[in-house]
Amino acid sequence: MRLNILKIMIFGLVCMTITANAAVVLVGHPSLSDSFTTSTAKKLYLGKLKKLSNGQPPNLIELPAGNKLKAEFHQKVTNKDDAKLKSYWSRLVFTGKGRAPNVLTSSALVKAEVSSNPNSIGYIDESEVDSSVKVIFKP
Amino acid sequence: MNKIKILALSTLGLAMIPNAFAQTTQEQRVKQLERKVEALQEQQISAKSLADKINFSGFATIAVGIADNDAQFSGYTDDKLDFKQDSVFGLQTDFEINDSTKATLQLLSRGSDDWKLNLQWAFLAHEFDNGIVLKGGKLQLPIYMISDFIEVGYAYPYIRPTLDVYDIGVPKSYIGGDISYSFDFDDFIINAQAYYGNDRIEVPGGVEAEMENLVGLKLNLEWESFTFGLSKASASVSGLQSSTGISELDAGFTGFNFMFDNGEWLITSEVTFTDIDGMMPDSKSSYVMFSYNFSGISPYVALSSLETTDNEKRLMLPNNSLDIDRSVISVGVRYELMTNVALKFDWTNADKLKGTSGRFPGNQGYMALPQGGVLPVNTGEFTETNVYSIAVDVIF
Numbered sequence: 446m447r448l449n450i451l452k453i454m455i456f457g458l459v460c461m462t463i464t465a466n467a468a469v470v471l472v473g474h475p476s477l478s479d480s481f482t483t484s485t486a487k488k489l490y491l492g493k494l495k496k497l498s499n500g501q502p503p504n505l506i507e508l509p510a511g512n513k514l515k516a517e518f519h520q521k522v523t524n525k526d527d528a529k530l531k532s533y534w535s536r537l538v539f540t541g542k543g544r545a546p547n548v549l550t551s552s553a554l555v556k557a558e559v560s561s562n563p564n565s566i567g568y569i570d571e572s573e574v575d576s577s578v579k580v581i582f583k584p
Numbered sequence: 585m586n587k588i589k590i591l592a593l594s595t596l597g598l599a600m601i602p603n604a605f606a607q608t609t610q611e612q613r614v615k616q617l618e619r620k621v622e623a624l625q626e627q628q629i630s631a632k633s634l635a636d637k638i639n640f641s642g643f644a645t646i647a648v649g650i651a652d653n654d655a656q657f658s659g660y661t662d663d664k665l666d667f668k669q670d671s672v673f674g675l676q677t678d679f680e681i682n683d684s685t686k687a688t689l690q691l692l693s694r695g696s697d698d699w700k701l702n703l704q705w706a707f708l709a710h711e712f713d714n715g716i717v718l719k720g721g722k723l724q725l726p727i728y729m730i731s732d733f734i735e736v737g738y739a740y741p742y743i744r745p746t747l748d749v750y751d752i753g754v755p756k757s758y759i760g761g762d763i764s765y766s767f768d769f770d771d772f773i774i775n776a777q778a779y780y781g782n783d784r785i786e787v788p789g790g791v792e793a794e795m796e797n798l799v800g801l802k803l804n805l806e807w808e809s810f811t812f813g814l815s816k817a818s819a820s821v822s823g824l825q826s827s828t829g830i831s832e833l834d835a836g837f838t839g840f841n842f843m844f845d846n847g848e849w850l851i852t853s854e855v856t857f858t859d860i861d862g863m864m865p866d867s868k869s870s871y872v873m874f875s876y877n878f879s880g881i882s883p884y885v886a887l888s889s890l891e892t893t894d895n896e897k898r899l900m901l902p903n904n905s906l907d908i909d910r911s912v913i914s915v916g917v918r919y920e921l922m923t924n925v926a927l928k929f930d931w932t933n934a935d936k937l938k939g940t941s942g943r944f945p946g947n948q949g950y951m952a953l954p955q956g957g958v959l960p961v962n963t964g965e966f967t968e969t970n971v972y973s974i975a976v977d978v979i980f
Contacts, residue, residue: 484771493773493806495715495766510923524847528880528920535979536739538641539676540724540732541688541709557621 467571469518471582472556473497474563481582486522489566491533492543497564505546506555506567514552518568521584639678642980645737646671647695649973655966656945657934658747659696660973668695670744670975672735674704685710692735704735704757719762725755726762726777726802727815729841729854737977741850741884741918743930746871748890748912749854752943754837758783758798775804785821793823800837809846815839821860833861850875850882857893865892865906880920888912890943902951903962910934910942926977935968944969 471486473479479498481489488494489503497503508515510527519525525533537543549555555567560577574580647670651660659669676690690705707721724732728750733739744750760781767774782796800817815837822832839856853872860866871888891909898906916930934942941947941962950958 488768488773493768526847526877526879527923528926529847529877531923531979532739532926535643535736536730536733539643539674539690539736539739539979541678541686541705541707542732544639544678 469514469521469568469584470571470574470580471518471566471568471584472559472574472578473566473581474559475576475579476563477566477579477581479581483522483584486582486584490519490523490546492537497566499563501564504562504565506558506565507546507548508552508555508568509548509550514568514570518584637680639680640675641678642673642675643736643738643978644671644673644980645975645977647737647743647973647975649971651972652970653966654946655934655942655969657942657969658744658932658971658973659945660971668698670737670973671695672737673699674735676705681708684712715765715767717764719764720760722757722759723762723779723781725758725798725800725817726779727754727800727817727837728839728856729813729815729843729852731756736979737928737975738924738926738979741875741882741928742873742886742914742916743928743973743975746854746873746886746888746912746914748888748910749856749869749871752858752867752869752890754858755783755785755795758795760798771807773804773806775802775806777802782819793821795819795821809844811841811843811845813839813841813843815841815856833864835860848877850877863897863901863906865898865908866894867891867908868893875918882918884914884916884918886912886914888914892940901959901961903964904940905959905961907940907962908943909936909938909940911936921976924979928975928977930971930973930975932971932973933968934971937967939964942966 471481477497477499485494490505492505495502510531516526519530523530534543534545538545549558549567552569552573555569556573556578559565559567566581569578571583646667648665648667649658649660649669650665651657651662654661654663660666672695673693674690676688679687681687685708687708688705689703691701692704693699693701703722705722705724707719707723709717709719711717726732728734730740730745734745734750734756737743758779758781760779762777762779764775764777766776779798779800781798782794783798785793785795796819798817798819800815802813802815804811804813817837818835820832820834836859837856839854841854842852844851851872851874853870855870856868858867867890869888869890871886873884873886875882875884889911892907895904895907898904912932912934914930914932916928919927921927934944941964944966946966947963949961949963951961953959
């Protein structure tokens, strides 16, 4: 009996490790009909895409500087590190051309924001996707 | 006795209350928690929308430098560590009036201007449903590639945008209006911008003049990591009688710019031409800058030159007084200290003046004219200069 529990625990741990290694995905509100390519996702996350298919300006969500998922997402999509992103956005902010994305501190908050606001877009780990959000791009 | 019974019963009752709670199902608890989370989220969203309406942002550069002589290139001399020349503080407020209209104010205090507080920008911007953006008020003159964020040191790799292009007397702001539109097809983004206005400007020698009928056009094409740009502008300058005897001069500007930015390499280049009637110098400037980002450490090299192109019009002036010729090299490195703090070191050398003043303030003298007014003359004292500087840039 003990052994079985141990086996199940080990199995669970293995599963968790596998899912923790899943890739980063871009998610939006389930009502969103947009789907992105690397090129349009790059435009989106560099503030160059002004409107979503619902006609509203996108509300971009970022994770904080130093976050691994943020690094993975930007390495795959914008090819900019934290400092480059900060410098890039400072150009838009100080010219009145854009607002820097909102920063939320965890994937759970990103999911909560995306599922409650049809214009919000964020990225989470694939393993955390559920029916409250829709995958709109997988880099 | 009864009292005691009641007391005992109520104690029992009290003791049972937590029990009753324990018996409520977990589902109910989860529902309660969910409601709380929802309430908190709503609070968060409404708080954010308030913060969305007024947005404060700021930037600062504290720079210190010294030169190896008194040519005063970029303002530096050899007698003291100077903290004023490249230091600047800026505070910007964006008010969202409604979803498509906003007001922007930017206050700026420059060390080289004795920290005088200036209202740099004050404009209203409105975005129409079709994507056209209209701006009006006191605006940045968007003539160069990085005009819009020229004061924000954090936004570029070097300590100061190439003086050969960015500091040749072209006005930095104007009062008027600006219309812009950006559209994309496939992987291309095209930005078109047109502006009209006027302003009071200062011309060399401390004379104030009126810049009128300023008309400009800017076109940008972005594709992948590349940006190509074209900038054209013209204006008339009046009120110069005292120094030149001419009441109105036409001035023109043409610029071409290029940027490559793939996250590792940043390569920028601009070639600009200025053209003004009469004896006032016409000029040609250019630079190319290479910067490579080794995760947080970005060395850079910038090569530039400035020359006047109508020297034959000023043969009667002594010592090539208003002529300019020079080559400049800047080598430096930028370190990312924190995500919003950068530290930079720079060495800049300017030489190859070919007998001109090289636009070094240290080479400029003035000669009084018999009929009144002054004539700038080249003292020819300095033929080369080196400037060493360190800067810390922050944004907040």
